[in-house]
Amino acid sequence: MGSASFRIKGGLLSIGIAGITAFLSFLALSAVAAKAFAAEVIQTPTPFEPVSEPAHAIMDFGLLIIWICAAIFFIVFGLLIYTIIRYRAKAGDETTEPAQIYGSEQLELAWTITPVLIVIILGLITAGRIVALDKTDPPEGSLGIRVIGHQWWWELQYEGYDFITANELHIPVDQTAFLTLHSEDVIHSFWVPQLSGKTDLIPNRTNQMWMHPHETGLYVGQCAEYCGTQHAHMLLRVFVHTQPDFERWAAEQQQLATRVASVDLGRETFEQTACVNCHTVRGVTEIGQFGPDLTHLMSRTTIGAGAAANNRENLIAWITNPDHFKPGARMPAMKLSPQKIELVADYLTTLK
């Protein structure tokens, strides 16, 4: 048996080295490839590029834990590697057994208490961070927004302004946005990593979260709690504007829908079809609650909660069959004739 074990060890060593080399070169290659890809990357919603307050503090805290864990890892892993190299069976070792050591009170004590100390410190810090970051009351002068989760889109109601929009959140920079979270159906979770951690939207419950961005721009995120078929296409976009830009946008949103005479036909079709049972266009029809508010549809960059870009072509495809972009979406294919769809799409494109 002895020699067998050495053959194996030799084999293992060579395969191991080959494997590790393969692995490392793979990693190197992929790093290069990642760079190449990176040229196309527009938006990586990583919590490690925060632009807003809780996200920033969370990253600092996260880095702290990562470093502590990394230190533990390297110490223990180093010990492991040292042990298996130093105490591998050598030629002639089969005939003797090593000394049998039962244990060591001292060592065991040491490696019990050291983790206890680490846990105490880490636990206290964690507790502190929880208290500091978890706000249940809106701070003075914050912008209140009610976020309502639906399968599979977001309804956004601006408090103090009288309008509702969907899927794309606009907030001013350097001001706290305080979100109140609800759900109409199942559990969802609001997550825009660069701005804040995630918080669930739960039916029958009200949750809060806040963000205080200090850089303008577009930040993406998405629903982070599995909520059914199209959970993957419940995307979020957050536009952080300067204060004047935000006011301008809000003022536009407060307007009723524009009426353009040239698309009256399309509007009539829209009004006469079941569309109105689900969609509100303020100033035209306000019965529909089931689907997104379409009053200023064209002010959004995407449709179907990020499933497709918002343009006439895609609108036509969407109305023809929402499953085209978003199989399983809660909006039925309305089975309108192609002409009518064109008309409706013409009308929708005027809803700026």
Add this chain to the structure above:
Amino acid sequence: MNQSAVEPIDMGTWNRGRVGMLCLIFGESMFFSIFVVAYLFYIGKSGHGPQPSEVLSFPYLATACLLSSSITAGLAVRFIARSHRWLAVLVLAITIGLGASFIAFTAVEWYGLIVDHGLTIRTNLFGTTFYSLVGFHAAHVIVGLCMLSLIFCLLVAGAVRSEHAERVEMVTWYWHFVDAVWIVVFSVVYIIGT
């Protein structure tokens, strides 16, 4: 108890039958605690429909029946162990009678709730948690009754002898457990809940 084919050593009191039964009881308690937790959690959260304080009255008689049946069940084991066959038959019959009347009381209560107050499992959260907790308890009582009745028949037929006392005792452990669950259930449902 006859030495089994696989039992290697004599464990004294803690033989496998007892330990196994304790494990079962432990698992069952976990099962019940979840229903109890659900009941406690939903107390006072039913928006509409009958509320516990309006429709529940304290089941003195049923409780008395069930609790005293534990005593007679214990007696039955002793009598079997001492080969007092007919005494055992007698107390076992009383036990079964008490258990059965507990079930009867529950049935009457449920009838009243369903017919007079229109409370079903679908009505509201109270109905949902009440029927499932009390119902599961009653189901356990019924299982216990079946086992006791079986023993009763075998006892009358003379098939149960003093060496079986231990197995009968296991059944009474189960019965005591069902009893203990009732104490929790009525504290939660009839005392805290109202």
Add this chain to the structure above:
Amino acid sequence: MASSEGLSVSTVPKDVDRTWLDHMHEWVSTVDHKRLGVLYIFSGLFFFILGGLEATAMRAQLAIPANDLVEPAEFNRLFTMHGTTMVFLVGMPIVTGFGNYLIPLMIGARDMAFPRLNAWGFWMFFFGGIVLYMSYFASMGLYGAGTAPDVGWFAYSPLTGRAFSRGNATDYWILGILISGFGSMSGAINMLTTTLTMRCPGMTMRRIPLFVWMMLVVSFLMLLALPVLTAAQVMLLFDRFLGAHFFDTQAGGDAVLWQHFFWFFGHPEVYILIVPGFAYASEIIPVFSRKVIFGYVTMVAASICIGLVAVGVWAHHMFTVGMGRGLDIWFAIITMVVGIPTGIKLFNWIATMYGGKIRFRVPMLFAIAFIGQFLLAGLTGIMLSGAPFTWQLSDSYFVVAHFHYVLIGGLLFTVFGACYFWFPKMFGWMMSERLGLWHFVLFFIGFHLTFTTMHIQGLLGMPRRIYTYEPDRGWAIWNAITSAGVVLQGLGVAFFLLAIFMAFRQKKPAGPDPWDAWTLEWSTSSPPPEYNFLSLPEVRSRRPLWDLKHPEDPDWEHE
């Protein structure tokens, strides 16, 4: 090796003239703990391949962005079935199987305490699995065809309510798990009772092998946690069939209650899965380091601690539901506390190897890889227990990476190790070292390609359970690597199957004690006779075979 010469293992089957039907009958009517153990393990491996193929399909879909290989609804079924299968139909039966096979042998008993209950438990588990998979054919889903459940392995309400999950797919999930749960509970009762009451003379609780101690903790956890899941599932059944409102949010029910119930089961469940892994490692490592386990008593104490603390940490899966500060703080800290006893174990294993003469046989390779991987996995667990950090990382691929690291890097690696270690005992044949090495190396590399990279997707903000993602998120390259690793893993598994197959073909006799080990199961023939031990052994120490092999220097003088 000690005594392989001078050994005449007869290879002639006792009963040549029996048909396969006779054998079949023997297997289905068996109440022998060893056969049931083997049945458990092999059905677990069978389901592992199913679950692995489901994972492969998911990885194929995710390999490139905006892929449309797999329909969204189908993808959701895949991960639901994958998770459910792996946890309930792979992890649970395999750990119960090894427990069943080894506990009586290790404590010197002739069978489990309740042999017939044992058989019942196996069949409940097995039929439960079948019921779950029947959903693919028979659940009369919305569109007529069969549909598997698509609610995720933790089946959060209200997604599981009638309003959001029509058809019967979810009912199949409930029933399948409910039924196999009964099997596991009876298995737990059996293992507990056996350990407590069936030990051979001299086998005091301070002398039972660590394996048995840890399975004791596992059985306790099973008995504690599974009834909770059963109760919650019964409530869900009431909701779905009787119109009750436990989790019906439209009638005032609470969605979070299900989460509490599920995770009160779910967290102990993950320890039910990993502690057996610890158990295998605690047997394998000393034997191949040629040293007694370091700190037996501390190991036992740590296992018990883990078992107890594991009961109080469940809501660390719920840091994003808005439980409030108090609960967040409690669950964060108590979760970190689990790291302490777990750390003790890791240090003790390393200390066992330290000063030894480590033989790198296949079981040991898996065990060593396990230590390193579990270390990293546990530390990502600690990162996740820092609640604010988890507000970012929860439900991201970082979590997926964490739990595959524990479940595969921890559990599955030790299971593979245990297979190579005890296979000779179970069947009397050695498994090929060379094939085993291929298996190890391929699976090891594949595992790291897949799951080490997965942490990165998580840190880049990729949520889990999405069937596709936008090309502009910067996740594409990492997903490609992740998916590539699966191929190597699959190859590794194929080598494993091949190694089992070849072992039966080559019939290289193992002898009773191929590894020169020290616990009782190695004192009887391989495979052991139906009655395990002709006369019940008497032990005087934790390593009865050491005492016999080293009469000049027995353990019992020192314990």
Add this chain to the structure above:
Amino acid sequence: MTENEEKESLSLPASTAAPLFFAFGLVLLLASLVTNVIFAYVGAVIAVLGAHGWWREMLPREHIEPVPVQPLSERAPEITPQPASVEHLVVGEDGHRVRLPLEYHPYATGLRAGIAGGIAMAVVGGIHGLVAAGSVWAAFNGFASIVMPLFGASPPPDMLSFHPGIMVAALGVHIALSLLIGIVYSSVLPMLPGHPRLWGGIVAPIVWTAAGWAAVGLVTPDGAGAVSWGWFIASQIAFGLVAGEVVSRSTPVRTLQSYTLSGRAGLEATPAQGHPEDHS
């Protein structure tokens, strides 16, 4: 494993398919929920049959089956003593299977070290307070003002006066940490090569001060500025030196393990196996 008188066969529980049927029946019964009531009827019948079969296996007495004993050729041979000899540790020919080390400092040493170190640290802190701010309380408040933001509380409103709540909290954390570190000291320091005062007094405090500095910087960037790190290091080193000193002065006690079993049990007046020093 003693040689037994030869048996022909052993009794084991007989195989039976009753549990299988019982399980199958129950499963059909449950599956009827999602299929058809017919399954319930069939399932109930099968389950009852299975339960009955199971019952018959157990009562009136357990159904057992004789299993023939393996022929001698198939049995595992008796285990033979191995030629492989066992290596011994240097500490003692008889101590090759000991728990190491043979002697250790009692926990009391660790606790004493922690207390002494903790006092030393507090004294240095107090002096710093007096020198820098003119009030001993400044030390506690200073400590609290570094630590409390980490833990999310607001720092003390006024650095110079006495705040009972803060005092208790700061003392509590200080004492708990001092004691735990003291125990670690007493168990680890003697194992390290070189002098314990070097490790315990200089190396360890510097390591954790560095770690603390990094942590404070990460979590509360403004906190780091508020600390006078020189004094901080001084107080840590005071702790380390004093605690290390206490440990290195204490006399280790010998564990009982090198005694034989009978020696440990007090059955023998003189341990049969000599003390480790006798050998090394």
